[in-house]
Amino acid sequence: MTVTNGNDELEAQFAQWRAYVRRRPELVESDADELEDHLRDSVDTLVERGLAPDEAFLIAVKRMGGLDDLSREFAREHSERLWKQLVFTGDPGRDSTSRRDVVAMLVCAFGAAVSIKIPALFGLSYDDDGSFYAPNLALFALPWLAAFLVWRRRPGAGVIGALVALFAVGVAGANAYPVDSDSQSATLIMTHLPIALWLVVGLAYVSDDLRSARRRMDFIRFTGEWFVYLVLMGLGGGVLIAFLYGIFDAIGVEPDTVIGNWVVPCGFVAATVVAGWLVEVKQGVIENIAPVLTRLFTPLFTVALLAFLVTVGWNGRGIEIDRETLVMFDLLLAVVLGLLLYSLSARDPQAPPGPFDVLQLGLVVSALVIDALVLYTMTGRIAEYGTTPNNVAALGENIVLLVNLAWSAWLLLRFVRRRGGFASIERWQTNYLPAYAVWFWTVVLVLPPLFSFR
Template sequence: MTVDSQEGLESQIAAWRSYMDRRQELARADADELEDHLRNRITELTESGLHADEAFLIAVKRMGSLDELSREFAREHSERLWKQLVLPGEPDPATADRPRRELIAMVICAGAAAVGIKIPALFGLGDNEEFWLRNFSLFALPAMAAYFLWQRRASARTIGAVAGLFVLGAVGANVYPMDEDSQSLVLTAIHLPLALWLVVGVAYVGGDWRSGRRRMDFIRFSGEWLIYLVLLALGGGVLTAFTAGTFNAIGIDPEEFISAWLLPCGGVAALVVAAWLVEAKKSVIENMAPVVARLFTPLFAVTLLAFLVALVVTQNGIDVDRDVLILFDLLLVVVLGLLLYSLSARDLTARPGLFDRLQLGLVVSALIIDVVVLLAITGRITEWGFTPNKSAALGENLILLANLAWSAWLFLGFIRGRMPFARLERWQTGYVAVYAVWAWAVVLLFPVVFQFD
């Protein structure tokens, strides 16, 4: 089988798997089993001399409809949810009880996070700004990782790896003698949450980080989780306002309770609750992030194009102030996020369309802006030398430049019909490892390299 036919086959299988994953009655393990079954049939057919496309169509046809296949699985695996869903009248109490057990596990993990965030106050660190800059993510994210490790029934090896990385983050954040106003401390406060979020990703995929499909699942989850978290934050803001108003009406000032208990405890608990909601309501909410991406892609494309036109007309340079650099890096990250969430919901076998060309324009515009920002950063470094902030900005923009440049090339190849869309998705999911390595490097190495400045 040639490379092109193999890539085409993988695109077809990916589209079939995407359809399977959208079926509410299919658990992930069952979909994996069906995919293995399909691949085995395709292998048998291709070895008999059929072309990959023909083998795929025949294998899918022979597997029958999903409902028929569901009945077959129900008879062979009578102890699982299949029997309850497909063969009515024979419920599976163990499986039916899982949502309640997941709810209990979520409450325990959210409660542990709420309790944990108050422990530093027992040692007089509750108002220590430097302490929280270093450690907030270490109190906020472990409970979420624990929830996923339980839910995925992770192996002892995976649990040990996740725990070890959190310990490494705690050591990196606290052993270095950094002053409160040092650039290294600020960089640690920015990059440690990213590094630990990717550790949560290891827990989410149950340790199967090598799977591109599982990495895409985590990327998709991240977008949906953020949407839920924003909704919870809005609801929490309304609750806080009503709490303050009602208690003030009877002469009780709840400000201390709100600031010391409700906001910190509720905030970290909401991280776990949002994760549970995404998992519990996956079939309902799964497409929200891609829909938002499709809405904002043209708006961001127009905004970036307008900025480039203004840059050329005015011939003004870009300010290399730290806040400006952070703004541009966030802009580039948003562009990649729009690209990722559009990829996550796209039919991999569909032909290139207008929206694909619009995305290519967005990526190219972001690439040009990244080059302009890099020129401004290198000019300042040449004039004033390296600092932690400028070095971090230089590295991050180089990483984004590589991603955007290759993404643009892959997009162009897809639009011209020279390569499958699946290659672009594999590139994006594989590049997550680069972000993880960089985040850990900033946390662990930058303070030493720049002598804790």
């Protein structure tokens, strides 16, 4: 019985290792088979020499080297693969699945494009004051992206019902409250509801394994890659629009109405679905680009934040907090958190701590100090001038960020000093995602009535 349990645990380790290998864009199925054969031979040899199976597995993995080195070796040997990943063809055994994915994506993208035009049937246009489309824009796009992910994951009826209910709550939060378009409550709903709904998309993404921390980290990676694809598609769409203006102007036709009322809104909401499909089925290119971007911008942001803190200490002036400055600092902290999350999701968990991890620790500590300074200034202003929906929302967001950054800094410090493992950092980040969801939904649903919708 003990031998059987040991074999089961060893096979589970092989399965986990293989799943991680297959996430590397440079390694195809045959490469994973080859590497697994080598690994199994090495484990068998070590077991024959008297080692326990789990100990043999760890030693064999270490002897094979890091996956980064293996990936670079395969990339050099098969350099043509990067270009093949751009071609819309798949393995022969997966062609039917790929075709179904394309059909599902097209249906959802078309549904998003149609749904954003339905309000026009009731007299609502983009030329109005924006009081309808501004808070509802995410509701025309993200439910369709969630529908595509649900189609791929095939969760149970309970999860689907929860998703429908959460999007229905989003509809109510965007439209049921009696808020003026220029009120603070309207601004909070417009800015916080899309993030709250994106976390609902995250529930759809992990719906095939709700308890898995690895799947939640995959959603963090999905978010970064989806954003990169969306930006690239936006740049391409901008070029297309410029050409449309040029060629129609050449024949004396004004395309402003068609482009403004059809091409831009329909293209944007459809692109959110297409970008999600690209991440799901064509990951290779962006998986190569996005980690490079984090490696580039992490040191740049670290130097910038350290320079800011040195300047604050040198001239002795506090941070002057107004609405624009507060938004800027919140965005800065969000970017820092995004760099941390995406670099963690792209990192080899088996790799030892290195200089880049020390750099990340510096970035997180700098952001933590800045967040504490902002919170100190904000609490002073609230005590002096009273509370408003904006400053309460900002205070809560900075507290949520402060907790995350503080514990992340502690876990990174332990990891850099080899006192803790990388897995604890991943678990903390993925387990903390519901805290963001709770706060963003609180801002959308609770703060407006709490402040009498002003």
